[in-house]
Amino acid sequence: VTRHAVILAGGSGTRLWPASRRSLPKQFLPFGEKGTPLIAAAIARARIVAGDRVTIVTADDQLEATRAVAPGTDILGEPAARNTAAAIGLAAARIAAADPDAAIVVLPADHHIGNEAGLAELLDRALAEVEGPSTRRDGIITIGIAPTGPETGYGYIEVDTVLPGSITAVRRFVEKPDRITAERYIAGGRHLWNAGIFIARASRILADLDAQLPATATAVRAIAAGTSRAEDVYPTLRSISFDHAVMEHARDVFAIPASVGWNDVGSWAALSKLRPGDLHGNALDGTALVMGSNNIVFNDDPNTLVAAIGVDDVVIVKSGDVILVVPTAEAQRVRELVDALGKDAKLAKYR
Amino acid sequence: VTRHAVILAGGSGTRLWPASRRSLPKQFLPFGEKGTPLIAAAIARARIVAGDRVTIVTADDQLEATRAVAPGTDILGEPAARNTAAAIGLAAARIAAADPDAAIVVLPADHHIGNEAGLAELLDRALAEVEGPSTRRDGIITIGIAPTGPETGYGYIEVDTVLPGSITAVRRFVEKPDRITAERYIAGGRHLWNAGIFIARASRILADLDAQLPATATAVRAIAAGTSRAEDVYPTLRSISFDHAVMEHARDVFAIPASVGWNDVGSWAALSKLRPGDLHGNALDGTALVMGSNNIVFNDDPNTLVAAIGVDDVVIVKSGDVILVVPTAEAQRVRELVDALGKDAKLAKYR
Numbered sequence: 001v002t003r004h005a006v007i008l009a010g011g012s013g014t015r016l017w018p019a020s021r022r023s024l025p026k027q028f029l030p031f032g033e034k035g036t037p038l039i040a041a042a043i044a045r046a047r048i049v050a051g052d053r054v055t056i057v058t059a060d061d062q063l064e065a066t067r068a069v070a071p072g073t074d075i076l077g078e079p080a081a082r083n084t085a086a087a088i089g090l091a092a093a094r095i096a097a098a099d100p101d102a103a104i105v106v107l108p109a110d111h112h113i114g115n116e117a118g119l120a121e122l123l124d125r126a127l128a129e130v131e132g133p134s135t136r137r138d139g140i141i142t143i144g145i146a147p148t149g150p151e152t153g154y155g156y157i158e159v160d161t162v163l164p165g166s167i168t169a170v171r172r173f174v175e176k177p178d179r180i181t182a183e184r185y186i187a188g189g190r191h192l193w194n195a196g197i198f199i200a201r202a203s204r205i206l207a208d209l210d211a212q213l214p215a216t217a218t219a220v221r222a223i224a225a226g227t228s229r230a231e232d233v234y235p236t237l238r239s240i241s242f243d244h245a246v247m248e249h250a251r252d253v254f255a256i257p258a259s260v261g262w263n264d265v266g267s268w269a270a271l272s273k274l275r276p277g278d279l280h281g282n283a284l285d286g287t288a289l290v291m292g293s294n295n296i297v298f299n300d301d302p303n304t305l306v307a308a309i310g311v312d313d314v315v316i317v318k319s320g321d322v323i324l325v326v327p328t329a330e331a332q333r334v335r336e337l338v339d340a341l342g343k344d345a346k347l348a349k350y351r
Numbered sequence: 352v353t354r355h356a357v358i359l360a361g362g363s364g365t366r367l368w369p370a371s372r373r374s375l376p377k378q379f380l381p382f383g384e385k386g387t388p389l390i391a392a393a394i395a396r397a398r399i400v401a402g403d404r405v406t407i408v409t410a411d412d413q414l415e416a417t418r419a420v421a422p423g424t425d426i427l428g429e430p431a432a433r434n435t436a437a438a439i440g441l442a443a444a445r446i447a448a449a450d451p452d453a454a455i456v457v458l459p460a461d462h463h464i465g466n467e468a469g470l471a472e473l474l475d476r477a478l479a480e481v482e483g484p485s486t487r488r489d490g491i492i493t494i495g496i497a498p499t500g501p502e503t504g505y506g507y508i509e510v511d512t513v514l515p516g517s518i519t520a521v522r523r524f525v526e527k528p529d530r531i532t533a534e535r536y537i538a539g540g541r542h543l544w545n546a547g548i549f550i551a552r553a554s555r556i557l558a559d560l561d562a563q564l565p566a567t568a569t570a571v572r573a574i575a576a577g578t579s580r581a582e583d584v585y586p587t588l589r590s591i592s593f594d595h596a597v598m599e600h601a602r603d604v605f606a607i608p609a610s611v612g613w614n615d616v617g618s619w620a621a622l623s624k625l626r627p628g629d630l631h632g633n634a635l636d637g638t639a640l641v642m643g644s645n646n647i648v649f650n651d652d653p654n655t656l657v658a659a660i661g662v663d664d665v666v667i668v669k670s671g672d673v674i675l676v677v678p679t680a681e682a683q684r685v686r687e688l689v690d691a692l693g694k695d696a697k698l699a700k701y702r
Contacts, residue, residue, distance in 0.1 A: 350658075
């Protein structure tokens with residue numbers, strides 16, 4: 001059994017606008033260690049468990065930028081964004097065509113992991129389960145993040161029991177909850193965050209797609225075999241997440257709880273948790289003078305000063321030709337702003 | 352009797368930072384009608400009552416910039432800022448040396464007047480008082496602004512009675528009041544705002560300086576006569592306002608109440624009152640998309656977007672190499688920010 005890693009790099013990261021743009025998705029932002037792009041950290045993560053067998057799925061118009069940061073990887077381009085079911089299927093078909101017995105780790109390209117060694121150990125154990133003589137060799141294993149609060153922005157995984165580091169059966173995947181439900185999950189101690197990290201045989205993934213999403217399964221096999229062109233069939237595929245299409249219906253699904261400093265860098269508020277604050281809780285990146293508390297500044301121009309007084313709990317971003325101001329508590333709403341820009345002919349270029 | 356106007360252009364306008372800088376004081380900001388500098392509006396205002404007899408007092412390092420916007424005026428440079436008593440004295444001495452019988456209107460360079468014709472009419476009446484056979488020909492007349500609210504940022508003038516447009520005796524000048532005192536002033540109906548607009552004979556001004564500030568009176572006369580160099584004596588003068596040094600002690604002081612759309616453009620909050628807001632009360636100047644209410648944006652770069660969501664009652668300024676965020680209610684505190692910049696070797700250049 002050979003180990004492969006699949007990195008999903010098809011996201012847009014709208015909520016990190018204006019640092020992320022249509023032409024510069026989140027995985028290229030310099031929020032990894034020492035200012036490296038997040039995708040570089042994801043590739044390093046993948047190489048620990050899969051060596052040089054790393055496959056990246058990304059948008060066709062990101063192929064060039066991806067090649068520049070990912071030498072020695074197999075990069076697959078999607079002519080259209082069709083969510084993770086199609087992307088994982090495409091990678092699994094590609095890998096299985098050459099290596100029918102392969103085991104796969106699926107990793108997002110744009111998350112931050114504080115404890116890479118800790119995650120690598122858990123991935124190694126998950127791979128051992130699906131490779132070995134284990135009764136779980138035909139299962140799908142997910143790394144579930146031990147929650148640190150009643151977040152409403154993540155999907156949750158309900159499991160039998162949560163013992164740190166021990167594998168456990170998944171009861172069900174649940175959607176992003178409301179606040180009260182999230183608090184119940186935390187109090188109950190049987191829910192983990194779904195971080196989109198899956199481990200399984202390529203053959204198992206394709207078998208589940210055959211059962212749940214047969215048109216997609218057929219298409220990705222044909223693309224991998226070279227009998228169909230991605231440009232022709234990919235845009236016709238259903239746009240649905242792997243969670244919805246497969247995981248919610250799958251049998252033999254297991255989870256390994258993880259406390260590895262996971263951060264999805266899903267908004268400016270999330271990103272601030274990666275930065276040390278000053279005495280007043282201000283996390284300042286770039287030239288800034290802030291008289292207030294718990295503010296977040298990202299300023300990409302060393303010659304421009306960001307100054308604020310009398311403001312608390314606010315995000316101020318200067319990135320390229322855009323200045324953004326948003327309260328930290330409303331950082332998720334940046335998506336609304338970007339949508340509004342798209343509806344204005346004069347401002348659409350700033351997306 | 353000939354009429355002269357004196358424009359005081361020695362202010363710094365720290366509270367309009369970062370649009371105003373040490374090298375670009377407030378009177379040069381394009382906040383007059385159709386984006387003209389405030390000082391250009393002040394010169395036009397002066398010419399209505401004084402024709403080509405306009406004297407401007409400004410800092411030596413602003414002489415060149417002032418000459419560029421004030422052709423045909425007499426411009427006096429101060430080697431050091433010594434507040435308005437010295438500046439008014441210098442102009443009065445200069446004017447009286449050539450024209451001992453002159454009547455003078457003193458105007459600030461950096462205020463905005465919505466109704467210029469209305470102010471011109473009041474200035475004309477005040478000049479007629481000090482020129483004519485009136486019993487007030489030796490008085491000092493001030494244009495007092497009819498208050499529109501209990502502002503704590505202005506000095507007040509207490510008068511006998513306030514009848515719109517009628518001249519009345521001044522009882523006393525009072526300092527910036529606290530909130531409760533300001534509310535009492537408004538309720539009482541006998542207080543006007545001190546806008547720093549004075550009308551008097553040059554000889555009367557010099558006589559009062561002789562009595563109250565003799566060293567200054569001697570020095571400005573010597574500078575005007577060419578027997579002393581401003582560089583030598585001006586820096587030794589006491590730094591005190593004309594209000595403190597003269598008006599608070601003077602006899603025969605009168606006020607004419609004025610409702611002429613006066614705005615001292617003393618902060619970003621004050622400036623916002625000159626701009627029409629959108630449906631949500633946002634006053635946006637420059638390229639901006641704001642989802643919130645009662646915000647103020649000034650953006651000097653048409654190619655840069657200022658975007659905000661979830662914020663209310665906030666000022667966002669992009670001016671040159673500085674971005675400023677401050678709640679409207681705390682706009683006066685911009686001065687603190689500028690002071691803090693001055694204490695930081697790396698950031699002092701942004702003042």
